[in-house]
Amino acid sequence: MKLTQIRNATLLLEYAGKKFLIDPMLADKEAWDGFAGNARPHLRNPMVDLPVSVESLLAVDAVILTHTHTDHWDEAAQQAIPKEMLIYTQDSNDAALVRSQGFQHVRVLQEENAFVDGLTIFKTDGQHGSNALYADPVLAELLGDACGLVFTHPHEKTLYIAGDTVWVKPYVRSLQRFRPDVVVLNTGNATNDLYGPIIMSKEDTLRTLQLLPETTVVASHMESINHCLLTRAELREYTREKGIADKVLIPADGETMVF
Secondary structure, three states: OEEEEEEOOEEEEEEOOEEEEEOOOOOOOOOEOOOOOEOOOOOOEOOOOOOOOOHHHOOOOEEEOOOOOOOOOOHHHHHHOOOOOEEEEOOHHHHHHHHHOOOOEEEEOOOEEEEEOOEEEEEEOOOOOOHHHHOOHHHHHHHOOOOEEEEEOOOOOOEEEOOOOOOOHHHHHHHHHHOOOEEEEEOOOEEEOOOEEOOOOHHHHHHHHHHOOOOEEEEEOOOOOOOEOOOHHHHHHHHHHHOOOOOEEOOOOOOEEEO
16 A cells, blocks of 8 residues: 555545545645634644645545545635545535535445455544533534544555544544554644644554554644644654654655555
8 A cells, every 4th residue: 555645634545456535635825714713823724835736636536535624625625626536425414515516426435335346445433522522512513523444455454544533432442443554643633722632642643552552653634734733843752752653654745655
């Protein structure tokens, strides 16, 4: 498998002979306002340039959306991606939204999806913030659900893309069920003003490796959006301090990893 960190949570995955574009945010640097009610709202998003051309990302077999927040599915992506592209969404609500944007081939991910020739994609659960946040009806509605993805194939390593989640029981259960060889964590420590982190942070790399010492963690969703506070430099230093630097990959935007 080849996994390319594009920018933020946008990934390009080549797996079992197929190519997937995951959570495309394709806007030019500083194209839209920062997220209000979150850390550093004065900064405009995306904070950095796209490291590759948009055109280079479009020759894929499918697009997969873990959810439809702007930093995972923005207007630029909606305009650039062909309307006949196969798109998978986490649920029927997201599917209806994507169809309303003119896309003709939209499918809802089920718990288990046989893609082709032994390639199977599993949808996993997560929680996009703390229990206290989800007790707030306004923010609970705003953040909604976000799924994760597990890719399996007899001749590939098992890949788990955890998605926008904090450390919760469904994440742990997915680790225990699939025992993935590679885990992509959205570790940017995106922070809400009232309720704190809404995705994972540096400590979650260590906690993951304490559960699955043989796995490799890939850090994603960093240094691109106003409320993501954890930097690559800080995470790199943390992994050195904890003795896990050889198990945590911290790719630059545009960097490809081969497993």
